[in-house]
Amino acid sequence: MTTPLAATVPNPTPAERNAELMRELERRMVAHLAAGGTTDMAPSPMRNPGRAYTDPLRLEAEKRELFHKLPLLAGFSRDIEKPGDVMLFDAAGPAIMIVRTRSGEAKAFLNMCTHRGAKLVRECSRRNLITCPFHAWSFDLEGRLVAMPGDASFEGVDRTTRGLIPVPVGEWRGLIFVKAHPGEEVIDVERWLGDLAPIMEGLELDKAGPVKLSQVEVDCNWKFALDTYGEGYHFSALHPATFGTETCSNTILYQQFGLHYRVNFVHKSYLDLVDKDERDWPATPYGGSHLLFPNTILYSAPMEGGGRMIGLYRLFPGEGPGSSVTLMSTYRAADAPESTPDEAFAQAHDYIEQVVRTEDYSVSKDGQRNLEHAPEGFELIYGRNEAAIQNNHRNIARLIGLPVE
Ligand code: FES
Ligand SMILES: [Fe+2]
The missing domain is CATH 2.102.10.10 (Rieske [2Fe-2S] iron-sulphur domain)
Known part of the structure; x- marks a missing residue:
C-alpha cells in the first residue's frame, strides 16, 4: 500500500479506516525512532501512595464503584x-x-x-x-x-x-x-466506549472466534498486575529474552479515550523504516493494546502468516488487596487466513501467558509484598514515560472519591 486510503477509497469501511489509522500511528512510531528512541510522555512524574495497592478499605471502594457498577x-x-x-x-x-x-x-x-x-x-x-x-x-x-x-x-x-x-x-x-x-x-456499549468505539468497530470483533481461555492467579493487587500492561519502559530490563527481543524498549504511543486508553508498543522492524520512503512501507493491520476501563486489556496484534490475534486480559481483585485473578483469552480475528490453524493462536496464547506469569507477574508479586512492608507514607513514582499508568490511577482514584494528584 503506497497511498493513504482516504485518497483511494471514497467510503472507507471501519476496517479500512483502522488501516489508515495504523499508518498515522506508524508515522508517529517512526518519528520517535528517528529522534533516537523518544516516547509519548506525561507532563511530569506522578506520585501514588503505596497504600493504593495495600489498603483493604480502598479495595472495597474499588469493588463497589468499579467492579460492581461499571460495564x-x-x-x-x-x-x-x-x-x-x-x-x-x-x-x-x-x-x-x-x-x-x-x-x-x-x-x-x-x-x-x-x-x-x-x-x-x-x-x-x-x-x-x-x-x-x-x-x-x-x-x-x-x-x-x-x-x-x-x-x-x-x-x-x-x-x-x-x-x-x-x-x-x-x-x-x-x-x-x-x-x-x-x-x-x-447497556449502551457504544456510548460507554465513546471515542474508542469506532476503533473497536474496525476490529470486527463480531467475527472473532474463541480459541483458548486460561486463568492466572497472582498474589498482588489487581492494579499492580494491570500496570504492567501500560508501559514499555520495562521491556529490555525485564523481558530481554522474550518480548524485548522484538519490541523497542521505552518507545510507546499513548492516547486516552475518556476513561479508556490505548498504548502501541513499537516492533523493532520499524527501525528499518526510518530511512525508507513511506510509499515503500509494508501495510500492517491495525494493532494496539487498549484498556477498556477499568480492568480489560484488549490487544490486537499481527500474526505470522497474516491477519491478527485478539488477546483479552481481564484483571479482577481477589479476596484481599494482595491477590488478583487474570482471565486470559485468545481469539482468531476476522482477517486471520484459514491457512493459520487454531493451534498457532493457542501457541501465541501460551507464550504470552508464560511470559506474563513468569516475568511480569513475578515482579508484581514480590513488589506487592514489599509495598505491604514499606515505611508508612511510602509513595511509588510513575515517570513521564508511564503516562497511561498515571492517568489510569487518577481515573480510579477520582471514581472512588479520593483526591487526585
Ligand atoms: S430447584 Fe433450585 S434450589 Fe431448589
Ligand atoms: Fe511486561
Whole structure:
C-alpha cells in the first residue's frame, strides 16, 4: 500500500479506516525512532501512595464503584454463538450467566435459582432449558420459570414472579458487556466506549472466534498486575529474552479515550523504516493494546502468516488487596487466513501467558509484598514515560472519591 486510503477509497469501511489509522500511528512510531528512541510522555512524574495497592478499605471502594457498577467485558458474541449457548462470568463478584436466546439476543441473569438460591449452570455447554441441579426447577432461555417438579407443594405461588433475576447487559459489534449487579438496564456499549468505539468497530470483533481461555492467579493487587500492561519502559530490563527481543524498549504511543486508553508498543522492524520512503512501507493491520476501563486489556496484534490475534486480559481483585485473578483469552480475528490453524493462536496464547506469569507477574508479586512492608507514607513514582499508568490511577482514584494528584 503506497497511498493513504482516504485518497483511494471514497467510503472507507471501519476496517479500512483502522488501516489508515495504523499508518498515522506508524508515522508517529517512526518519528520517535528517528529522534533516537523518544516516547509519548506525561507532563511530569506522578506520585501514588503505596497504600493504593495495600489498603483493604480502598479495595472495597474499588469493588463497589468499579467492579460492581461499571460495564465489564464478559466476552465476545461468538462465545455464545447459537441459541442456548451459555457463558459464565463469575470473576467480578456475583455468579452471572449470559445466554443466547432463541431470538438471537444476549440476556444476562444471576446464575442463581429462584427456589433456594442454588447455582444453576456450572459449564458453558449448549442447552434448551436451564435446569437447577438441586430440585430440578427449569427455566427457558428467556429466564421464565417453566417447570417445578411437585408443583402442588407451591400452590398459590405465581410462577411469573419466580423467573431468573436479570443483570444489565449490552451487545454491540461483537462485544458483550454486563454490570455485576441485578438490574434490567440495556447497556449502551457504544456510548460507554465513546471515542474508542469506532476503533473497536474496525476490529470486527463480531467475527472473532474463541480459541483458548486460561486463568492466572497472582498474589498482588489487581492494579499492580494491570500496570504492567501500560508501559514499555520495562521491556529490555525485564523481558530481554522474550518480548524485548522484538519490541523497542521505552518507545510507546499513548492516547486516552475518556476513561479508556490505548498504548502501541513499537516492533523493532520499524527501525528499518526510518530511512525508507513511506510509499515503500509494508501495510500492517491495525494493532494496539487498549484498556477498556477499568480492568480489560484488549490487544490486537499481527500474526505470522497474516491477519491478527485478539488477546483479552481481564484483571479482577481477589479476596484481599494482595491477590488478583487474570482471565486470559485468545481469539482468531476476522482477517486471520484459514491457512493459520487454531493451534498457532493457542501457541501465541501460551507464550504470552508464560511470559506474563513468569516475568511480569513475578515482579508484581514480590513488589506487592514489599509495598505491604514499606515505611508508612511510602509513595511509588510513575515517570513521564508511564503516562497511561498515571492517568489510569487518577481515573480510579477520582471514581472512588479520593483526591487526585
Ligand atoms: S434450589 Fe433450585 S430447584 Fe431448589
Ligand atoms: Fe511486561
